[in-house]
Amino acid sequence: MRRNNLVRTVIIVLAVIWSLWQLYPTFIVGRQKNEAESYFAKVEQQTALQRDEINEALNSGQLEQRIRERLRHKSSDSLQQVMKETSSLIALHDKISKNDAKAIKRGLDLQGGTYLVYEVNLPKLMRDVAKNKDARFEEILKELDQVAAAPNTDYFAALQKRFADAGIRLNRYFGSRAQTDAQIIDELKKEADDSIARNLEILRNRIDQFGVSEPSITQQGNRRVVVELAGITDVNRAKNIIGKTALLEFNLVKEPQIFQDIITKIDNLLKRDLAAKSGAATAAADTSTADTTGAGGKVSQDKAVNVSELFAGSSIAGDSANASQDSVQVDKEIFSGNPFLSLLRDVGSGEVAVPAKNVRAVERILNNPGVQKVIPPDAEFAWSNKPEQVADEQYYYLYLVKKEPELSGALLTNAQQQIASGAGMTRQGEWTVSMQMNDEGTKIFSRVTGANVNKRLAIILDNKVVMAPNIKEKIPSGSASIEGSMDADEAKDLAIVLRAGALQAPMQVIEERTVGPSLGQDSISKGTWSALISLLLVMVFMAIYYKLSGVLADVALVLNIVILLACMAFLKATLTLPGIAGIILTIGMAVDANVLILERIREELRTGKTVRTSIEAGYDRAFWTIFDSNITTLLTALVLYQFGTGPIKGFAVTLMFGLAVSMFTAIVVTRVIYDYVTRRYNLKTLSI
Amino acid sequence: MMQFLGETHIDFIKLRWKAIAVSAVIILAGIVSMIIKGGPKYGVDFLGGTVIQVHFAQAPDIGDVRSALANASYGDVEIKTFGAPNEILLRVHEQREGLAVSESIMKALREAFPQNQPEARLVESVGPKVGRELRTAAIWATLISLVLILIYVSFRFEFIFAVGAVVALFHDVMVTLSFLSFFDLEVNLTVVAALLTIVGYSLNDTIVVMDRIRENRRIHRDAGIEKLINLSVNQTLGRTIITSLTVLMVVLILLFFGGDVIYNFAFAMTVGVISGVYSTVYIAAPIVVEWHKKAEMQKIRRGVKVA
Numbered sequence: 001m002r003r004n005n006l007v008r009t010v011i012i013v014l015a016v017i018w019s020l021w022q023l024y025p026t027f028i029v030g031r032q033k034n035e036a037e038s039y040f041a042k043v044e045q046q047t048a049l050q051r052d053e054i055n056e057a058l059n060s061g062q063l064e065q066r067i068r069e070r071l072r073h074k075s076s077d078s079l080q081q082v083m084k085e086t087s088s089l090i091a092l093h094d095k096i097s098k099n100d101a102k103a104i105k106r107g108l109d110l111q112g113g114t115y116l117v118y119e120v121n122l123p124k125l126m127r128d129v130a131k132n133k134d135a136r137f138e139e140i141l142k143e144l145d146q147v148a149a150a151p152n153t154d155y156f157a158a159l160q161k162r163f164a165d166a167g168i169r170l171n172r173y174f175g176s177r178a179q180t181d182a183q184i185i186d187e188l189k190k191e192a193d194d195s196i197a198r199n200l201e202i203l204r205n206r207i208d209q210f211g212v213s214e215p216s217i218t219q220q221g222n223r224r225v226v227v228e229l230a231g232i233t234d235v236n237r238a239k240n241i242i243g244k245t246a247l248l249e250f251n252l253v254k255e256p257q258i259f260q261d262i263i264t265k266i267d268n269l270l271k272r273d274l275a276a277k278s279g280a281a282t283a284a285a286d287t288s289t290a291d292t293t294g295a296g297g298k299v300s301q302d303k304a305v306n307v308s309e310l311f312a313g314s315s316i317a318g319d320s321a322n323a324s325q326d327s328v329q330v331d332k333e334i335f336s337g338n339p340f341l342s343l344l345r346d347v348g349s350g351e352v353a354v355p356a357k358n359v360r361a362v363e364r365i366l367n368n369p370g371v372q373k374v375i376p377p378d379a380e381f382a383w384s385n386k387p388e389q390v391a392d393e394q395y396y397y398l399y400l401v402k403k404e405p406e407l408s409g410a411l412l413t414n415a416q417q418q419i420a421s422g423a424g425m426t427r428q429g430e431w432t433v434s435m436q437m438n439d440e441g442t443k444i445f446s447r448v449t450g451a452n453v454n455k456r457l458a459i460i461l462d463n464k465v466v467m468a469p470n471i472k473e474k475i476p477s478g479s480a481s482i483e484g485s486m487d488a489d490e491a492k493d494l495a496i497v498l499r500a501g502a503l504q505a506p507m508q509v510i511e512e513r514t515v516g517p518s519l520g521q522d523s524i525s526k527g528t529w530s531a532l533i534s535l536l537l538v539m540v541f542m543a544i545y546y547k548l549s550g551v552l553a554d555v556a557l558v559l560n561i562v563i564l565l566a567c568m569a570f571l572k573a574t575l576t577l578p579g580i581a582g583i584i585l586t587i588g589m590a591v592d593a594n595v596l597i598l599e600r601i602r603e604e605l606r607t608g609k610t611v612r613t614s615i616e617a618g619y620d621r622a623f624w625t626i627f628d629s630n631i632t633t634l635l636t637a638l639v640l641y642q643f644g645t646g647p648i649k650g651f652a653v654t655l656m657f658g659l660a661v662s663m664f665t666a667i668v669v670t671r672v673i674y675d676y677v678t679r680r681y682n683l684k685t686l687s688i
Numbered sequence: 689m690m691q692f693l694g695e696t697h698i699d700f701i702k703l704r705w706k707a708i709a710v711s712a713v714i715i716l717a718g719i720v721s722m723i724i725k726g727g728p729k730y731g732v733d734f735l736g737g738t739v740i741q742v743h744f745a746q747a748p749d750i751g752d753v754r755s756a757l758a759n760a761s762y763g764d765v766e767i768k769t770f771g772a773p774n775e776i777l778l779r780v781h782e783q784r785e786g787l788a789v790s791e792s793i794m795k796a797l798r799e800a801f802p803q804n805q806p807e808a809r810l811v812e813s814v815g816p817k818v819g820r821e822l823r824t825a826a827i828w829a830t831l832i833s834l835v836l837i838l839i840y841v842s843f844r845f846e847f848i849f850a851v852g853a854v855v856a857l858f859h860d861v862m863v864t865l866s867f868l869s870f871f872d873l874e875v876n877l878t879v880v881a882a883l884l885t886i887v888g889y890s891l892n893d894t895i896v897v898m899d900r901i902r903e904n905r906r907i908h909r910d911a912g913i914e915k916l917i918n919l920s921v922n923q924t925l926g927r928t929i930i931t932s933l934t935v936l937m938v939v940l941i942l943l944f945f946g947g948d949v950i951y952n953f954a955f956a957m958t959v960g961v962i963s964g965v966y967s968t969v970y971i972a973a974p975i976v977v978e979w980h981k982k983a984e985m986q987k988i989r990r991g992v993k994v995a
Contacts, residue, residue: 588937
């Protein structure tokens with residue numbers, strides 16, 4: 001017994017020392033951060049650098065260099081003063097980052113940040129890889145969109161079945177002629193699975209360059225990526241960088257004459273359709289709105305027409321467009337003769353512009369199966385990526401480009417944002433992104449530009465035309481630049497995604513949880529306060545109700561929390577707000593083990609047993625009760641851990657550790673103290 | 689020795705039918721309430737949609753917020769203040785994947801209230817697919833933990849104890865869901881975590897009593913099951929009251945000081961803790977009593993036949 005207790009005592013003491021050692025960084029890092037604040041303020045003030053800039057330089061280890069550059073005109077005295085403060089800041093920063101790594105990790109809900117789940121957009125991927133797409137294909141894929149939206153379904157199995165049911169062999173759209181359906185499905189699956197690994201890498205690259213500290217990017221299942229960004233302020237910008245496919249292509253623009261011909265053909269087609277519908281459309285509405293931009297310079301009256309009525313017969317099945325957005329502006333005079341042309345505007349530069357309101361209507365017409373047949377097989381339509389303001393109307397441009405790109409972003413070696421010097425087409429001070437191609441790209445670019453002088457080359461990013469400049473001469477250098485109203489951030493972000501490369505498969509956000517930093521701070525303080533108040537109340541209660549034995553239980557309780565937090569720091573577990581709730585709950589539950597034991601001891605005392613035998617019996621009898629009840633709670637905590645996401649997992653983790661630790665503190669720690677006290681003082685009565 | 693209660697001899701089992709009637713009324717009312725309100729009030733976690741908590745510098749006019757959002761073609765948005773009048777909670781049940789709902793809503797608000805600095809404090813956006821997945825996962829989690837408990841308790845005690853315990857747990861979950869429905873509170877992921885914790889806690893309580901029954905059965909071999917249970921419940925009553933009080937104290941503190949984010953969790957816990965203590969005595973124990981009574985009757989009948 002004695003020796004046994006010695007071993008136990010040693011274990012307890014070691015556990016306490018270990019815990020304090022584990023918790024020290026957490027404790028000290030807050031102070032160091034406060035201390036760093038004052039240095040930050042001084043350096044900010046003396047160098048006029050922004051906080052973000054200082055942080056960035058600190059992280060890359062270039063702060064001293066940066067400040068020297070900045071203050072090279074200042075006197076050496078003041079420079080020395082700043083350098084002294086800077087070196088203290090750097091030293092402190094090193095300490096902080098070292099301690100931060102060992103401190104208890106706070107979840108996104110506590111420190112602010114964003115949790116994003118992306119999923120490979122299988123329907124979009126299928127549309128991207130398919131060849132010879134036609135109306136039938138689109139129809140089937142549209143039906144399959146519902147399968148993709150349902151949970152736990154096998155998209156590929158559904159795809160295979162749906163095409164087989166329709167009597168279409170998959171090799172009509174995918175793979176090569178000789179392949180069977182099963183082979184093609186296997187290949188498509190492999191493509192989707194492989195793309196996620198590649199996407200993961202590209203995302204890491206992009207996020208690293210974006211400059212987020214300690215991002216977490218992990219794969220979840222086969223087709224999902226979870227991105228966790230702590231302490232981020234501009235979530236939308238981050239989302240733009242992460243989610244953008246960033247497929248860059250250079251496509252030649254078709255001659256204007258071809259475009260004109262197609263417009264005429266579409267008009268004829270629509271007129272036929274309309275005539276068949278007894279001209280009900282022209283009487284659709286007569287609420288007219290003034291529009292000063294007329295086709296061919298003519299000022300004319302526009303009128304609102306409900307397009308869903310107009311093209312109801314020919315629109316794609318299942319297209320449920322928003323009615324309010326279908327109210328479009330058409331040119332009254334030419335509407336009846338040229339229903340399609342009337343939606344478009346010639347803005348003089350030979351480019352075709354479409355008022356923002358008409359974009360949907362034009363898209364629907366272009367998607368019409370009959371219209372699709374009119375478009376030459378080697379060409380496709382593409383929209384401009386941003387609207388342009390002309391007078392008081394916003395316009396998008398519509399381009400007819402060659403389907404096959406001349407070259408793609410995969411051939412880039414570098415992309416950098418730059419501020420324009422004022423030469424060339426850009427205005428001074430405007431941001432551009434300059435790109436450099438590799439040898440192969442340079443060769444192709446040189447050949448393409450040489451062969452197509454005076455034609456236009458569209459630079460297309462994610463199927464949207466960024467710009468379509470005229471080729472003035474052969475460009476042998478393999479460098480190109482993207483211009484167009486961008487601010488500094490947009491240019492920087494575009495350069496990042498171009499450098500990191502295009503995603504192998506398109507992805508979409510399916511879950512987002514963002515907590516602003518102020519709310520996180522709020523949660524921490526509320527959580528901490530609740531925990532402290534609970535702890536205090538429970539401790540006071542125990543001390544009053546069970547006297548000295550209660551105080552002993554309190555000691556166990558405090559130890560319980562200290563060891564629990566230490567375990568979390570050691571295992572790099574994340575503390576979330578539900579996690580704090582878990583700790584608070586542990587406080588409540590840990591008391592239970594003590595109460596069970598103490599009540600049992602009281603019972604034994606009541607039967608007239610001596611203090612020592614009562615204590616022994618109390619512990620022995622209570623042990624299995626405590627064991628059974630903790631195991632069952634542990635079972636539910638395990639299930640929670642298995643099924644939960646982020647914060648809930650945090651809750652399950654604290655609950656599990658809390659239970660395990662409370663068994664230790666309630667059964668072992670208090671027992672050793674009792675044993676020691678009863679032996680030492682040979683107690684006749686127990687304060688209980 | 690400070691004690692709330694001395695040795696007690698309360699006949700808990702006698703009251704069982706009345707207690708069961710009370711439970712039945714609460715759960716039935718809960719089910720009716722849920723049917724009227726169209727099921728439990730699921731949060732975006734389970735339904736899909738977007739919740740944004742927007743902080744304004746000064747309290748905005750709710751009507752203005754509504755019209756600003758309507759202009760951005762978000763007509764069907766639930767808008768309410770959240771805690772302070774300058775904290776607004778927006779809920780959109782947009783059922784499409786990959787939509788940047790939060791971005792466009794914040795953009796619309798920033799344009800409509802340029803002076804008032806709207807800031808998104810919290811965004812939770814769940815696509816319908818994930819919502820359905822989480823719902824299935826939550827149901828499975830609850831079922832799996834109940835089955836695990838059934839197995840463990842049958843293994844440690846006897847099967848009928850396990851049945852009693854699991855029915856009691858199910859009772860607690862239903863009572864908690866009922867109260868959430870009465871108070872029109874949302875069922876989200878943290879509430880499911882609370883439900884599972886209640887399951888764990890309530891079971892803890894049941895096991896303490898069952899453990900006592902097991903022990904007493906060895907001591908009082910000839911006592912009837914009713915007497916055994918009454919004795920055991922009375923013997924553990926001190927512990928039950930102390931533990932429930934401390935746990936209740938703790939969840940009440942969470943409820944009042946834990947902040948809005950954790951409010952539903954704390955509310956569910958409060959109801960569940962009370963229900964958990966009650967169900968041990970009035971749900972789990974009666975099942976064991978009735979089952980044993982039947983078994984005894986059968987034994988007697990068989991005995992009569994043989995004789």
